Amino acid sequence: MKFRFPVIVIDEDFRSENISGSGIRDLAEAIGQQGMEVIGFTSYVDLSAFAQQASRASCFILSIDDEEFGAGSDAEVEIAVASLRAFIAEVRKRNIDIPIFLYGETRTSRHIPTDILRELHGFIHMFEDTPEFVARHIIREAKKYLDALSPPFFNALVNYAEDSSYSWHCPGHSGGVAFLKSPVGQMFHQFFGENMLRADVCNAVDELGQLLDHTGPVAASEQNAARIFNCDHLFFVTNGTSTSNKIVWHSTVAPGDIVVVDRNCHKSILHSIIMTGAIPVFLMPTRNHYGIIGPIPKSEFSLEAIRKKIEANPFARNAKNKKPRILTITQSTYDGVIYNVEQIKDILGNSIDTLHFDEAWLPHATFHEFYKDMHAIGEGRERTDETLVFATQSTHKLLAGLSQASQILVQNGTGRQLDTHRFNESYLMHSSTSPQYSIIASCDVAAAMMEAPGGRALVEESLLEAIDFRRAMRKVDAEFGDDEWWFKVWGPEKLAEEGIGEREDWVIHPQDKWHDFGQIESGFNMLDPIKATIITPGLDIEGDFAEFGIPAAIVSKYLAEHGIIIEKTGLYSFFIMFTIGITKGRWNSMVTELQQFKDDYDQNLPLWRVLPEFVKKHRQYERVGLRDLCNQIHNMYREYDVARITTDMYLSNIETAMIPADAWAKMAHRDIERISIDEIEGRITAMLVTPYPPGIPLMVPGERFNKTIIKYLQFARDFNTAFPGFETDVHGLIKEQENGVAKYYVDVVYESLS
Template sequence: MERTVLAAIAERPDADTALAEQVRRVGAAMGRLGVQLRWTYRVQDALAVIGSDASLAGMLADWDAPGAEQSLDAVLRRFRGLPVFLMTAEQELPLWVYEVIQGFVFPLEDTPDFIAGRIVHATEEYADRILPPFFRALRDLQDHHQYSWHTPAHAGGVAFLKSPVGRAFFDFYGERLLRTDLSISVPELGSPLEHTGPVGEAERNAARVFGAERTFFVMNGNATANRVVGHHAVARDETALVDRNCHKSLQHALTISGARPLYLVPERNGLGLAGPIPPAALDPAALRARLADHPLAETDPVYAVITNSTYDGLCYDAVRVAELLGESVPRVHFDEAWFAYARFHPLYARRYGMAVTEETLPGPRRPTVFATQSTHKLLAALSQSAMLHVRPAERAPVDYERLNATYLMHCSTSPLYPMIASLDVAAGMMDGPSGPYLVGEAVTEAVRFRQAMVRLAGRIREDGRRPDWYFGVWQPPHVTEPGTGRTVPFAEADPVRLAADPACWVLEPGAAWHGFQGLSDGYCLLDPVKVTIVCPGADAVAGTLGWGIPARIVAAYLRRRGIVVEKTGDHTLLVLFSMGITKGKWGTLIDALTDFKRAYDDDLPLAEVLPGFGPPAATLRRFCTEVHERLRALGLGELVNEIFTDLPEQVRTPADSYQALIRSRTERVPLDRLAGSVSAAIVVVTPPGIPMLMPGEAAGPADGPLITYLRALEEFDRCFPDLATDIHGAHRDGDGRYHVEVEVR
C-alpha cells in the first residue's frame, strides 16, 4: 500500500525558516523509509487532500496554521484512527482535538530521522490496522511465497507462462491476482463453506458493519443469494407473497422450492416507471381477500419478498413494510440488489431491511428479515460478489446450520478468493466514518448533477436562440423549506439540505411529478443517486405526448460518445451515481446531451450523428419524429401499464411448468398461436425488466392486453431493428417474429 503523510503547515515548502528547513529534512528522511510527505500551507489545499487522497496514512499538523481546526475536523469525518501528530506549544487545546491526534511533534527538538521514524512506524501500524480480516490473511499468505500443490491447476499463474496466449493473459492481469486464486484447501484462510477462520471472521465483521446478526458471502451474484433465501424460507406448496417487480432469480426460487406465488402488484406511472406496492395492498384484510380468490394458494403465506429499492430508485419505509407484512407472514425478504449502501447515509434511515430491529419494530409480530445485496453493483467489489444478511425474530427462528445446507446447494465449492477479499474490503470501506463519507460524496454529486440539469434547461429557455426544449430529470420540482414552509424551485434549493434531508425526496401522496396513486406520507422515497433523465415526449400523469424524442435514439448517441446508461425506456434514461462518479464524468454526460439537442435542432443528417444507424437518407429530427409517432400509434406506454397492473391468470405453479419444460411437453409458438396457451417460461421485457408473463400463467385471448402488447413490440422491432427491444423469453425467428415457449395443450 502506498503511504503518504500530509504536512499541513503555515510555512511554504520553500520558506527560509528554521521550521521549514527541519520539516524538509523530516520529509527527506521519511522518503528514505518509503513514505512520501505531501506539503500544504493553505487550508483549502489541506481539505482537498484529506477529501481525495486515499493513500493518506498519517498527518503532521501545525496547530498555528490557518484552518487547522477545519483540517482536523475533516480528518475525523473522513478517517478512523488516522495517526495525526500535532506541532504546537499550546497547552489548552479543545478536548475533541485529543480524540483526533496520536501525539505531539516538536521538529526543532528531535532529529529528523527520529521524527520520521516515529511517523513512519505509526503509518505502518495504521496501514495494517485498517485491513479487514480475510484480505489481511490473504495478503499475508501471498507474501509467504509458498509453492502451490493444490487446485487451481495454473498454480499461481505458472501454467500460463508455458503458452504464448497464456503469457498474454498473465501479463494482462498480473502475478498477484493469480497468486491469490487459491483452493479452499488452504487452511490459513478458513472455509468459505463452513464459515470458519478468516472467512468466517470477515463475514462476522460484515454483519457488524451492515447491521445483521449473520452475514453470508455469496460468490455467484445476488441472483444466487435470492435463490438461497427463497429455497430456504418457503417449502413445496406453501404460499409466498412475491413482488411482481422482481428479478427473475425469484422465479427460479419459486421453481426450485415448489412454492405457490401470490403476486403483489406495484403501481406504474405515465413514464413507464414501476412504483411501489401501495400500503393498502399489504394490509392483512386485503391479502386475505386476494388469497380467498387465488386459484392456487391453499395455505396461509409463510414468506414475502419485496424489491427495495426498485430499479428506478424508489425506497420503501422498510420498517413500515415489515410491520404491514408481519401481520401476514413470519419471514420478509428485501431484495436490495441496488441498495447495499443504504445503512451508511441518514437519507435512508428506516429504508433498508436490516433497519427492522427490536428497537424500530418491537413486539411479537416483527418478522424475521432477510436482505440480499448485490455488493458489486453500487459498492466497491468485484462482479458477482454479493451478501446475504439475516436478522431473525422469535416467531421464525433461523437455524443457521439448515440455512447453510441450502447455501451449500447454490454456492460453488471453488470460489474465487479475490472475490471474497473484495467483499471483505467493501465492508471495510463502509466501516466507521469512511462509509458515510463515501456514500455522502455520491449523493452530493448526484444532487449537483440534478440541479445542473435543471439550471441548464432554464438557461436554454431564457437564452431564446434555440428551441426551448431540453432533457428533464424525474424529481420533485420544488422543495419546502423547514421552519418557514416556503416553497423554492429545486434548482434554487440548498444543495447541502438536498444531500441530507429525506423530506426533500419523499413521494408526497398525489403529487403530479411522480404520478403514482395510493401512497401514504413517508411510505416511499426517491433515491437521489439513481437519476432518471426524461426525454421530451412523456409525462408521469399524461403518458405519451404528441411530440417527443425516443430515449433509445438518445442512448444510441450516448454510446457513440462512450457513455453507457444503465437502463433505457421509451422516454427515460437511468444513470447511476455510484462512488466511482466524478464531476468530469457527469459533466461529460451533460455536454453529450447538449450536443444531441444541437444536432436535433439543426436537423443534422442521421448518418452524420449516428453513422450506420437507421435509414441512411434520414435526418435526426425526422427519424426521432417517425419513431416517436410509431410508439404513440402502437400505444406501447399504455399497454405496458395495463399488462403490469392487470396480471395474467395463474393456471399452474412455476415448478409445475418447469417440469413440463424439461420433459419436452412444451413447444414454441408464434404470437398468432399464443392465445389460450399457458406459458412454460418467463417473458421479460427490459425495460422495465419486470416479468410480463410467468411460467404457469395464461397468455389470455388474442385481443387481450398481453398479446396485443407483444404484437406491438414485434411490429416496432421489425420497423426499427436498430432499436429492437431487449426481451427474454420471446425468441425471434429470422423474420423478427416472436415465438413463446408454452405447454403443449
C-alpha cells in the first residue's frame, strides 16, 4: 500500500534557468525516478502554515545558496539565517523526527549556526556527488522516518490488508467482495473504498492480536497509548465512552453499594447505577439561567457533606457498608467547566474505593500545561494509597478517533494495583466479540498523533483558534456598536490581545459576573477555552427576558441549512467545539454565517427564502418572516418563564422512593402504568426523564415527580403543539395521538390503591 508523503524542496531557484536551478531539478528528478514524489517551492511563504506540511512530507530539503546567503550584506545573511531558524523551529514544534536536509553549492556547514545544525539529518554539497547517489541517501532517511510512523496495531492492520489473504471468516462481505456482486453493493464499495473493507476483519486473525484479552499488536498499542497518556494502564473501547463507563462500574460496584455521583452526569452513569443495583447519593452542581451547568461546589466533596447525604437517603443510611464504593464526576461539563482533580484527590483519597472521572470531553488536557491539575491522570501526579483512579475518554470527540472510539485510563494507588484479570471480566461483559478493527486502529493512531511534541502543538493550536474566534466575535460586536444586537460568546470578560494569554484568565472566581454560579471557591474550577457557548439575544444570565429575542433553535436550523452543524442547542445558546480538526476557515465561516443571519433577521426575510428545506416539511411557516418567528417563540418562552423553570427543575428537591434498579425491575416486569402528565404528581418514574436540551437526565427511575418538573413537561406539550418542527424533545415523555390531539404520558410504577 503506497502512502503519499512527498519530499518537499524549498529553493528560490527551483524553477530558475541557472546552474543552481538545474542542479536541484536534477536531484528532484533522481528522487522521482526511484519512486518518491517531489514537490518544489520557491519560498517559505507563511512559516506556520508551511511548517504544517510536516504532516504530509517525508522530508525537507532547504537551500542555503539563496541570494541572501550569497552576496548579500551581513544584515541580509542574518535575516536569512533567522528565517531558516524560524522555519525549522516551527517544524520541530510539531515533529522532532522528520528529516531535514540543507544543501548548497558554495556555502557549507561552517556558515550555519550550531543550533540549526543539530536539527539536521544531513548536509548536501551540490555537484560533489551524482544526483542519483544523493537521492538514495535522502530516500533512505525518508523511508526510515516513514517506517517508524505507524503505531503497532495500525501497522499490523495495514500489513494484513496488503497481504491480500483469502478470507474464510466473518464478516461475510469477505474483504468487500460480497459488495461487488450487487449494484447497490458496488456503490457502497466505491464510497468506502477497498482499504476500509479489507481491514474489516474477524478477531480470529492471529497476527492482529486480540482486543478482548489484550494480546499481540493490540496490547502493544494499548501499552504505547498508556505511555503517551502517562497512565499505568490503558484499554481501547470500540463502542463509546458510554460503554467505558459501564466497564469501570461493573468492575467495582455491586448491588447495595453506595455510590457518589454528579447529579448532572451522563445517562450512561445512571444506566450503570441501574445495572449494578447501586444506591446513588448525588452531588448537586450549580446552574445559571442560560441553562449552563456549573461546577459542584467544593464543599459538596467534603466527607462530612457526603455522610450527611448518606444519612438523608432512606436506602443509603441502612446500607451494610457506609463507605462509598465509587465517586463519578463529569470532568468537563458539556460547556467546558472542569475541576481541579488534585484537590478532589486530597479531600477524598482513601475515603472512597474508586475515583472515576468521566473525561469524555477532555482527552486533550494531559498534553498541555494550560490544564495542569485540571484532568484526572498525568505525568508526575500524586497517588493515593488505596484508591484507584479511572478516567474514561472519548477519543472521537476532541482527538482524531473514529466515532465510538474510546479508552479507559487507570492510575494505580501506591498500595493498590489494578487486577487486570478481574477487570477484564467486566471488559468482556460489555465488549462485542466482533470489534470493528478500524475503530481500534483509530484509537491507536489518535494516541500516536499526541506523541510529544506534536500533541502539545495540536492542543495549543486548538486553544489559539478558540480564543481567536472569541476575539473575532468581540470585534464584530464592537463594530456594530451599542445600537445593534449581536451574539456573545460565554466566558471570562478578559481576553489576551494575542496568543493564549494567562491560564488565570480562565479560572472561575466567585466575584466574576460572567458565570452566575454563586459563591464557589476560587481556583477549584476553570473554563476550557476550546468549548465555546454562543449566547443569542433575548435572555440575560439572571433569567430575565428582553423585549425581543432570538431563540437558539432557529439559529441552529439556519446554520444547518447553510452547511454548519453545531453540537448542542439550548434556549438562547448553542455550543461549538474547537477540536484539533477545526481550522481558521471553519470558524471564520461561522462568523460570516452569523452575520448573514443578522442581516436576514433585520430584514425579516420570509422563511421560504432563508430556511427552504425546513419550510418544505412545514408549510405553515412559508409566509412567516424570520424575525416574526423569533418573536413568536420568544414570547412563548417569556410567557412560561421557561428559563427559570428549567433551572428550578434541575435544582429542585426530588424525593427518592425506590432504588433505581428496583424501579427498573418494575418496568421490566410491566408492573407499571401510563399516566397523563397532568396526573403524575407524587408518582414514581419507571424511566429516565431526559429533556433535550440539554440532554442531561432530570429524573432517575425510582424518583417522584414534583410540581416544578410537571410544569416543565406541560410547557413542552404546549410548545410542541404551537411550534411543530421546533419540538422540545424529552426522553421518557410519551406522545400519543387521540382524536387528532397530541396527549403526553409517562410510565410510572404501578401503585395499588389499597
